[in-house]
Amino acid sequence: MLRTLLGAAALPAPFAALAGFNFFTSEYTATRQELQAQIARHFPVQRRYAEIFTVGLRDPxxxxxxxxNRAAITAALSIESPLLRPSPVEGIVTVSSALRYDPATRALRLDHPQAERFELQGVTGRDAERLQQIGTVVAQELLRDQALRTFTAQELTVGRKTYEIGDITVQDDGITVQLK
Structure with a gap:
């Protein structure tokens, strides 16, 4: 690689934008740590459902x-409602998704996230089933189009050449995008 993310910290500001790019192979690799830090900035999130439930996600x-070739976000979940005893109900949700590039915002985003794991603490039976349905729908809505990595215009421009993002490949330790 031309420069690694760790090496970028020691580079002067104009060169720091090149971190993660490999212009020999026309790729950019975002590490798991970089992606985790960007995701964490967007949490906690919450949304009302049916005007009586508030579903929140934190600690992604x-x-x-x-x-x-998928990414997943596992988050602590809480469901609050005056109808619930105890309130809030706590749990865990995992949502996995394919990825897509949004050229208008220069962002890698979750694409059609699907809840794969949903666990609630202290609730069983029909109540658990109903809360699982509510939590699943809201978690998928909250994470739909979630940005994993946003590129600046400067990061995609070198000299007179402006790159566009092509194929997206999920690796076990990061995400690589093709530059074209």
């Missing part, structure tokens, strides 16, 4: 699966 953890 990024998972990467090279075999399926």
């Amino acid at each position: 953890q990024l998972g990467l699966d090279a075999r399926s």
Whole structure:
């Protein structure tokens, strides 16, 4: 690689934008740590559902699966409502997703996230089933189009050449995008 993310910290500011780029192979690799830090900035999040439930997500953890070319976010979940005893109900949700590039915002985003794991603490039976349905729908909505990495215009421009993002490949320790 021309420069690594660790080496970028020691570079003068104009060269720091080149961190993660490999112009010999026309690729950019974002590490798991870089992606985790960007995701964490967007949390906690919450949304009201049916005017009586508030679903919140916090403490996101990024998972990467090279075999399926998907990313996953596991987050602590809370569901609050005056109808629930105890309130809030706590749990964990994992949502996995393919990735897409959004050229308008220069961002790698989750694409059609699907809840794969949903666990609630202290709730069983039909109540658990209903809360799982609510939590699943809201978690997928909250994470739909979530940005994993946003590029600046300067990062995609070298000299007179402006690169566009092509193929996206999920690796076990990062995400590589093709520069074209």
